[in-house]
């Protein structure tokens with residue numbers, strides 16, 4: 733019997749872009765810790781999940797919609813998917829709730845685009861746009877799924893797939909701006925791990941020089 737393909741949760745793509753080690757700690761080692769940032773994000777998602785379904789002025793809104801892509805080996809849940817039925821062919825639009833405000837990196841857009849790829853495969857439609865709703869600004873940001881974002885998303889899916897298939901947690905690389913916001917900093921200990929690796933490299937160099 734063929735081995736079943738290990739499905740990648742959509743959230744893992746965002747974790748991978750934030751830090752591949754964080755992605756491995758959460759999804760390969762099942763480590764999780766909550767901090768202020770993750771707690772605020774979870775509360776926002778729980779609010780979205782509670783609402784169910786509604787139809788208003790020709791737009792059907794589904795909350796907490798399960799998603800999957802057999803082709804890409806993805807699984808997850810969309811906060812909200814709008815089916816705008818005012819046109820002849822319904823326009824499908826995923827919407828994701830995020831704490832904070834729009835960021836300089838594209839992790840939120842990649843996660844949303846991966847949702848669009850799942851919806852396209854599940855519903856056999858083209859999904860041209862989605863939106864991110866940020867808690868701090870209380871504004872929707874329109875996200876077009878153009879060729880560049882689709883290529884970036886497929887690249888992140890491939891890298892995350894390689895991480896899952898390799899089943900190995902990458903070493904820690906301490907970056908204050910990133911690590912000081914990371915809920916797994918206590919489990920990861922990036923500064924200690926970094927020093928241990930430098931010490932190992934120093935020792936290896938010393939042993940090599942003795943052989944020469």
Ligand code: SF4
Nearest residue numbers: 751754911914917920
């Ligand atoms: S503490 Fe830093 S290196 Fe460790 S998992 Fe978090 S972001 Fe990655």
